[in-house]
Amino acid sequence: xxxxxxxxxxxxxxxxxxxxxxxxxxxxxxxxxxxxxxxxxxxxxxxxxxxxxxxxxxxxxxxxxxxxxxxxxxxxxxxxxxxxxxxxxxxxxxxxxxxxxxxxxxxxxxxxx
Amino acid sequence: xxxxxxxxxxxxxxxxxxxxxxxxxxxxxxxxxxxxxxxxxxxxxxxxxxxxxxxxxxxxxxxxxxxxxxxxxxxxxxxxxxxxxxxxxxxxxxxxxxxxxxxxxxxxx
Numbered sequence: 001x002x003x004x005x006x007x008x009x010x011x012x013x014x015x016x017x018x019x020x021x022x023x024x025x026x027x028x029x030x031x032x033x034x035x036x037x038x039x040x041x042x043x044x045x046x047x048x049x050x051x052x053x054x055x056x057x058x059x060x061x062x063x064x065x066x067x068x069x070x071x072x073x074x075x076x077x078x079x080x081x082x083x084x085x086x087x088x089x090x091x092x093x094x095x096x097x098x099x100x101x102x103x104x105x106x107x108x109x110x111x112x113x
Numbered sequence: 114x115x116x117x118x119x120x121x122x123x124x125x126x127x128x129x130x131x132x133x134x135x136x137x138x139x140x141x142x143x144x145x146x147x148x149x150x151x152x153x154x155x156x157x158x159x160x161x162x163x164x165x166x167x168x169x170x171x172x173x174x175x176x177x178x179x180x181x182x183x184x185x186x187x188x189x190x191x192x193x194x195x196x197x198x199x200x201x202x203x204x205x206x207x208x209x210x211x212x213x214x215x216x217x218x219x220x221x222x
Contacts, residue, residue, distance in 0.1 A: 033210055042212050043200065045211055050208050091156055101162050102159075104157050
């Protein structure tokens with residue numbers, strides 16, 4: 001595809017359920033980022049993948065959050081035992097060699113009831 | 114600790130009233146500084162990249178500048194369609210991309 005895609009676009013879940021959010025980066029982009037954006041707030045860094053290097057997980061808020069990426073392809077962000085404070089838009093971005101600005105996907109809006 | 118701070122949080126301008134947004138940063142090693150525009154319900158849209166102090170970039174009514182500690186986004190004679198949230202981000206020497214909280218700009222006709 002021409003850009004970064006994310007799925008689902010919207011997700012409504014019940015407190016305590018697990019959710020998986022998917023990000024398809026631009027082909028050839030070695031770097032991939034996940035961010036959380038609460039309503040009216042800025043982008044909160046979650047995790048950064050760069051090629052085959054160990055990911056920078058320093059932004060993950062708790063051990064309920066995890067992310068995987070196989071090579072330079074799709075990434076999945078998993079939130080276990082969701083809480084209401086997890087409600088936010090989750091944005092994914094990719095870039096080439098981590099030397100350039102990120103191209104952003106449209107985001108997944110997560111609502112935890 | 115790597116940190117990016119934007120000011121003001123919100124800015125209201127009349128159409129044609131020029132102003133500047135500020136982004137100050139503290140990072141261990143700067144690879145680049147980026148400005149994005151974000152409209153409600155959408156992902157950030159790239160505007161500029163700045164790499165070194167003294168560098169300037171322009172696009173239509175927007176001009177971005179960079180010093181060793183901060184960046185400014187100057188908006189000349191803004192129009193209502195410039196209303197959006199403007200985000201500043203810095204890329205550290207490890208490739209991590211850190212964002213500020215953004216400045217929400219409203220331009221009234």
